[in-house]
Amino acid sequence: MSQGQVQSSGVSLQAIADRVIPKGIPAVYGSELGVSYDKPVDSLAVLGKLDGDLYPDGKLKYAQLDASAQKRYLALGKMIACEYCCGADSLVSPNGQPACGCQHSAAMRGLAMYLLINHPDMGDAQILEEMGKWKILFFPQPMLSKAVSFASAGKDLNTIDLTSNEFRNFKPAASAQGAPAGETTAEMNARMHPDQVQGLANAPEMVGGC
Structure with missing residues (x-):
């Protein structure tokens, strides 16, 4: 995201949401599994049931x-x-x-196993990106908040960086946009327009059960 997309009153939450939240049916496996980015709750149930290491009736x-x-x-x-x-x-x-018994992790594991078995030609980065897309949908509020931190620091909003462990504890350093070094999400939110802060607050913290 360019600096021009970071507004003087803060960042454009809608622009960030449009950039990072996936929409539609996944190209490679969506029709095969009957899942859609637009139906995260239903898709969570489908993907979770793929994990046979966690669930006795799981498929893989x-x-x-x-x-x-x-x-x-x-x-x-x-x-x-x-x-x-x-x-x-x-x-x-x-x-x-x-390593975790929640439905969200089961869904990401199940998807990884499915793609490795049925689409082995997909690279690891492609599979990780797909896992990350679902993570964004499963945890809208914290993921959008992190994306705002990325944008505030002028960092590229790509799915892998946003969702992987590499930047798990990311905090923006001092930047051209004026974000203080080590600024917390709450401190960054204080610089945002009130409507944008409210937009974050209204986003679901978690989709589905843990």
Whole structure:
């Protein structure tokens, strides 16, 4: 996002939401699984049921992956987490089993296994991006708040940086937009227009159950 998109009164929350919130049906697997970015609650249930390592009636298990896919799955599971629900540091334990028992993490794990099995040509970055898109939909308020922090610092609003563990505890440093070094989200919100702060407050903190 360019500096011109960061308004003098703060940042444009609507512009950020339009930029980071996915819409429509996922191109590769959406029709196959019957999921849509526009129906996060229904899709959460579908994706969660793919995780057979957490749910007895789940469709896919770590043991079903071949050696190469298992290696990729473990790597992906370390790159992203469900910190806004259960506070876990990763989705997957070193033995390939769930590191978190919430439905959100099950959905992300289930999607990863599904894509590794059915679309192995997808790169790890592509799969991680898809997992991240659902994380944004599952946790609208904290993810939008983090996106605002990114924009305030002039940082690119790409899905992987926003949702992966690499920038998990991101706080904006001093920037051309005037964000003080180490500014907290609450402090950053204080610089925003009241309507934008209210918009963040009205966004659901979490979609579905933990």
